[in-house]
Amino acid sequence: xxxxxxxxxxxxxxxxxxxxxxxxxxxxxxxxxxxxxxxxxxxxxxxxxxxxxxxxxxxxxxxxxxxxxxxxxxxxxxxxxxxxxxxxxxxxxxxxxxxxxxxxxxxxxxxxxxxxxxxxxxxxxxxxxxxxxxxxxxxxxxxxxxxxxxxxxxxxxxxxxxxxxxxxxxxxxxxxxxxxxxxxxxxxxxxxxxxxxxxxxxxxxxxxxxxxxxxxxxxxxxxxxxxxxxxxxxxxxxxxxxxxxxxxxxxxxxxxxxxxxxxxxxxxxxxxxxxxxxxxxxxxxxxxxxxxxxxxxxxxxxxxxxxxxxxxxxxxxxxxxxxxxxxxxxxxxxxxxxxxxxxxxxx
Amino acid sequence: xxxxxxxxxxxxxxxxxxxxxxxxxxxxxxxxxxxxxxxxxxxxxxxxxxxxxxxxxxxxxxxxxxxxxxxxxxxxxxxxxxxxxxxxxxxxxxxxxxxxxxxxxxxxxxxxxxxxxxxxxxxxxxxxxxxxxxxxxxxxxxxxxxxxxxxxxxxxxxxxxxxxxxxxxxxxxxxxxxxxxxxxxxxxxxxxxxxxxxxxxxxxxxxxxxxxxxxx
Numbered sequence: 412x413x414x415x416x417x418x419x420x421x422x423x424x425x426x427x428x429x430x431x432x433x434x435x436x437x438x439x440x441x442x443x444x445x446x447x448x449x450x451x452x453x454x455x456x457x458x459x460x461x462x463x464x465x466x467x468x469x470x471x472x473x474x475x476x477x478x479x480x481x482x483x484x485x486x487x488x489x490x491x492x493x494x495x496x497x498x499x500x501x502x503x504x505x506x507x508x509x510x511x512x513x514x515x516x517x518x519x520x521x522x523x524x525x526x527x528x529x530x531x532x533x534x535x536x537x538x539x540x541x542x543x544x545x546x547x548x549x550x551x552x553x554x555x556x557x558x559x560x561x562x563x564x565x566x567x568x569x570x571x572x573x574x575x576x577x578x579x580x581x582x583x584x585x586x587x588x589x590x591x592x593x594x595x596x597x598x599x600x601x602x603x604x605x606x607x608x609x610x611x612x613x614x615x616x617x618x619x620x621x622x623x624x625x626x627x628x629x630x631x632x633x634x635x636x637x638x639x640x641x642x643x644x645x646x647x648x649x650x651x652x653x654x655x656x657x658x659x660x661x662x663x664x665x666x667x668x669x670x671x672x673x674x675x676x677x678x679x680x681x682x683x684x685x686x687x688x689x690x691x692x693x694x695x696x697x698x699x700x701x702x703x704x705x706x707x708x709x710x711x712x713x714x715x716x717x718x719x720x721x722x723x724x725x726x727x728x729x730x731x732x733x734x735x736x737x738x739x740x741x742x743x744x745x746x747x748x749x750x751x752x753x754x755x756x757x758x
Numbered sequence: 759x760x761x762x763x764x765x766x767x768x769x770x771x772x773x774x775x776x777x778x779x780x781x782x783x784x785x786x787x788x789x790x791x792x793x794x795x796x797x798x799x800x801x802x803x804x805x806x807x808x809x810x811x812x813x814x815x816x817x818x819x820x821x822x823x824x825x826x827x828x829x830x831x832x833x834x835x836x837x838x839x840x841x842x843x844x845x846x847x848x849x850x851x852x853x854x855x856x857x858x859x860x861x862x863x864x865x866x867x868x869x870x871x872x873x874x875x876x877x878x879x880x881x882x883x884x885x886x887x888x889x890x891x892x893x894x895x896x897x898x899x900x901x902x903x904x905x906x907x908x909x910x911x912x913x914x915x916x917x918x919x920x921x922x923x924x925x926x927x928x929x930x931x932x933x934x935x936x937x938x939x940x941x942x943x944x945x946x947x948x949x950x951x952x953x954x955x956x957x958x959x960x961x962x963x964x965x966x967x968x969x970x971x972x973x974x
Contacts (some may be wrong), residue, residue: 577801580802
């Protein structure tokens with residue numbers, strides 16, 4: 412019944428000075444000139460925030476009404492990026508997690524305080540290995556690590572069949588940078604249980620069934636949209652599990668630049684998993700002419716280390732939006748299900 | 759995947775890094791391929807990959823190493839990578855008994871999914887944390903003997919025995935392959951059939967330059 416075994420002692424560690432972290436709280440790897448670019452857009456950002464505030468109303472009171480009346484305006488604005496200061500609130504509104512929270516008062520507290528989970532030690536093992544370069548999560552046993560532990564433990568109790576799986580920490584960690592523990596927990600529930608879009612829990616269930624399906628579908632999309640590259644990949648024996656598993660399991664939060672990950676999450680929460688396929692395809696498309704000339708080892712390296720310009724959200728995302736995937740995803744899902752039913756019948 | 763190719767390298771050996779989560783597999787890989795160690799490393803999601811080319815008995819050998827996520831749930835993805843592997847580094851953490859107790863489960867995994875004559879090195883990692891030791895060297899040694907594994911304690915942090923562990927695996931693989939080649943050669947000459955693709959075991963690449971690390 413111990414609230415957070417092993418995470419009880421608070422050890423104040425060195426907190427890096429402000430100038431050493433970027434605007435999102437990550438320790439700067441090298442000093443870049445991005446702050447100058449950030450300054451330029453400040454007045455435009457202020458205008459955007461005003462527009463957004465009007466759209467969502469006080470505490471989100473006008474949101475549902477607005478979405479019903481002008482869904483296309485909302486979609487367009489989200490695709491341009493949610494203002495950072497409103498992100499936490501808007502994410503809760505578009506994911507349906509706010510409703511879950513209101514319908515389940517006291518449940519989170521119950522899960523955190525009174526329940527024990529079989530995954531506690533697994534979670535503790537990974538806590539310091541989740542966003543280790545972010546100030547909030549860096550401090551050993553600090554508030555960031557405690558919240559992360561609590562959210563993951565609560566989820567592992569909430570759905571004991573799924574429990575805790577590596578990768579979930581990156582989702583929870585990302586959310587915790589924008590909202591409270593309890594809000595983050597319910598957003599995780601909304602995603603995995605499918606409050607608005609298809610449930611994501613298959614990414615983490617035994618056998619990782621949804622990962623396998625998504626990788627199959629992604630391979631199809633590559634050969635359909637980038638046939639030459641698809642052929643090159645199969646000649647070089649490259650398959651999506653070698654580079655894209657993390658894209659799906661952590662929705663690009665594991666190793667992509669944070670500004671890009673946030674913009675993807677804005678769209679992901681509103682439009683669903685399709686955007687993950689689209690961004691993946693856009694990355695390959697952007698680097699197509701380089702990738703097509705690389706052999707196996709260099710390919711693997713390139714597919715894990717995309718050039719900086721490819722990961723600029725204002726270049727990559729418009730490209731991603733222009734790619735149509737719905738029809739192909741539908742077809743490849745049917746085919747995947749057919750292929751995976753067969754062996755069982757024959758056996 | 760033990761290929762003989764006549765450019766860049768003489769042999770390509772596929773090696774897998776397996777073992778429980780948090781035992782230090784990714785740091786063993788980065789120490790071996792880039793001579794780097796990262797205290798703030800993230801848990802591995804799925805698989806990672808790196809290579810290094812080195813000399814074994816005068817031959818240029820490229821080690822192609824797949825580093826796998828350790829959590830049991832991930833075996834659904836990672837076990838596919840055992841196929842074609844000729845070597846495995848099975849890692850446990852000397853400060854965590856459970857990770858050693860699970861070695862037998864990992865061996866079963868290898869026997870189910872990998873080649874039957876795969877060369878296995880058991881590595882007791884984090885030997886720098888001797889004051890927190892929970893697995894004695896003797897226990898590990900006797901397990902290694904009864905299971906027919908090579909064994910070494912290693913420290914990715916202190917760069918202790920990492921090089922040696924991989925060198926040993928690669929040498930064992932090389933010797934197995936050489937033996938097979940010789941046997942093939944003998945049986946071929948015994949039946950009088952000319953053998954077109956025997957592997958040359960003469961030291962033809964004595965002065966081959968050591969290739970730099972391929973991964974950046």
